[in-house]
Ligand SMILES: *[C@@H]1O[C@H](CO)[C@@H](O)[C@H](O)[C@H]1NC(C)=O
Ligand SMILES: *[C@@H]1O[C@H](CO)[C@@H](O)[C@H](O)[C@H]1NC(C)=O
């Protein structure tokens with residue numbers, strides 16, 4: 001046995017690519033592979049197509065060049081593992097983004113004009129109110145398409161640095177929170193943009209003030225936000241949470257996170273909406289990592305230490321009246337996590353990855369920075385969480401490898417359409433620093449699940465667009481060794497990754513039935529535009545724990561937002 005598995009490892013090693021060329025009969029298990037360099041620090045990342053991702057950095061001296069100056073945006077090609085610089089107009093640093101109901105990607109907000117250490121970057125504009133659009137583009141290289149920016153005609157109502165954007169039930173983006181200017185560590189009352197706006201705008205473009213954001217200062221940057229299956233929105237910031245009803249503009253506070261744990265920037269833990277399953281699509285939220293350090297504004301954060309342990313706590317709540325009554329259920333990870341991200345996998349498990357075991361987000365502000373980093377003790381080993389396992393046995397490290405590349409502040413991570421995990425960044429510095437313990441990191445790495453190196457199920461002949469509650473079919477090719485009694489079809493938004501959060505990330509399982517000849521599958525699209533906010537989805541088929549590659553499908557009418565309610569009520 002050992003010799004055949006060693007042999008297959010040797011046989012494949014020369015060709016281990018991120019999208020595997022020739023499947024081996026024996027899985028290589030989970031493994032990291034480093035491939036390519038991003039040229040800019042990939043601190044924001046969003047998958048556009050099967051072959052392309054957008055990555056953004058700040059205009060502060062990256063090696064990648066465009067038209068004679070430093071670039072701060074790039075197209076990452078998932079097939080070639082190469083980057084192409086984008087000539088951007090505005091500073092995208094610490095913005096957010098997501099897809100609209102018509103498939104257009106929108107990047108929102110960013111930073112003030114930054115003065116580089118030398119003057120090779122003269123061109124960027126203030127990005128705090130920016131809207132940058134990437135229209136659906138069929139060119140697999142993306143080279144014939146471009147990022148559309150026009151600060152006179154396309155912009156937010158408010159300046160937003162460190163805000164979050166999430167697609168909602170009408171296919172627009174809800175843009176929440178942030179600061180109107182750079183702050184040195186956490187949000188402060190004079191800079192906080194404690195409001196919610198939408199893009200395209202609602203209410204005649206007038207932002208809505210948020211008491212929740214007022215209450216959660218100073219630890220409320222990059223609020224963690226999820227669109228719930230009834231159209232309302234769940235928000236967690238600092239140690240507080242609420243449900244926001246967009247249609248009535250009302251905030252309903254929920255219980256605080258237990259044990260003083262705080263989870264938004266600069267105390268970044270992460271959060272995810274757990275997979276939604278038919279027939280009831282009951283929403284549950286998982287929040288992991290962060291710190292229990294106090295948030296009292298009069299504390300001098302220069303007394304904070306990079307060695308303060310991060311919390312081991314995950315908190316989970318079911319968002320039904322009974323679940324809210326029961327409150328948060330606490331589970332402990334094997335170690336503390338700060339600046340971790342939670343990645344939904346096609347089989348419904350959650351990968352906890354990136355970040356460190358102590359300290360805080362940001363750089364240069366704690367009393368004992370480690371090569372400028374406010375955090376230390378990188379978490380080199382990912383951790384897998386099984387939401388359906390009994391409490392006490394949900395975390396596992398079995399078979400999971402370790403990397404040797406720290407991914408601390410300003411890193412990103414996302415599931416890709418081929419089903420592996422892209423990892424970029426970090427850079428706990430104010431510009432490029434190549435020496436010391438945590439240098440500016442351009443190496444891209446993938447974490448490959450075991451299914452990347454075996455024969456996988458495949459989906460073909462599927463519709464490009466489906467209506468809500470529509471039955472549709474796709475052809476399937478299922479390797480004969482897989483047990484077809486376990487079949488899952490997931491529709492996923494892969495989210496927009498930055499600052500330890502994955503905005504709009506979502507997994508909705510669909511009812512699915514294999515045909516008698518096992519050559520096609522009938523799938524029932526999500527019931528309505530509240531269960532899956534209308535827009536692009538990646539469809540993955542998982543048989544016997546082995547996932548296919550994802551196929552892109554537009555869910556809903558495909559019209560520009562705001563779209564009317566579609567499908568059937570729950
Ligand atoms: C890196 O990616 C390229 C392009 O896909 C591929 O040809 C090469 O084999 C990969 N290298 C490794 C080490 O995976
Ligand atoms: C100025 O920028 C260029 C290009 O990024 C870089 O090679 C050079 O080292 C920089 N000089 C200084 C003084 O930072």
Ligand SMILES: *[C@@H]1O[C@H](CO)[C@@H](O)[C@H](O)[C@H]1NC(C)=O
Pocket residue numbers: 124125126151152
């Ligand atoms: C748009 O950007 C240009 C160049 O940075 C700047 O001069 C102009 O004031 C900006 N206009 C608005 C409305 O922000």
Ligand SMILES: *[C@@H]1O[C@H](CO)[C@@H](O)[C@H](O)[C@H]1NC(C)=O
Pocket residue numbers: 112181182
């Ligand atoms: C924002 O901060 C910068 C310095 O960090 C300052 O120059 C600027 O005037 C501030 N205000 C606005 C509205 O940009």
Ligand SMILES: *[C@@H]1O[C@H](CO)[C@@H](O)[C@H](O)[C@H]1NC(C)=O
Pocket residue numbers: 239240256257258259260261294295296
């Ligand atoms: C949440 O934080 C606030 C402000 O620091 C504090 O007053 C409150 O006690 C905390 N809640 C819990 C449950 O620890």
Ligand SMILES: *[C@@H]1O[C@H](CO)[C@@H](O)[C@H](O)[C@H]1NC(C)=O
Pocket residue numbers: 259260292309310311312336
């Ligand atoms: C805060 O978290 C640390 C790390 O988990 C733990 O050791 C400590 O007991 C916690 N303190 C309080 C007051 O809960």
Ligand SMILES: *[C@@H]1O[C@H](CO)[C@@H](O)[C@H](O)[C@H]1NC(C)=O
Pocket residue numbers: 100102103104135136200560561
């Ligand atoms: C999608 O909608 C937005 C907002 O109306 C619009 O700017 C964009 O051009 C639309 N994209 C397509 C492909 O129609």
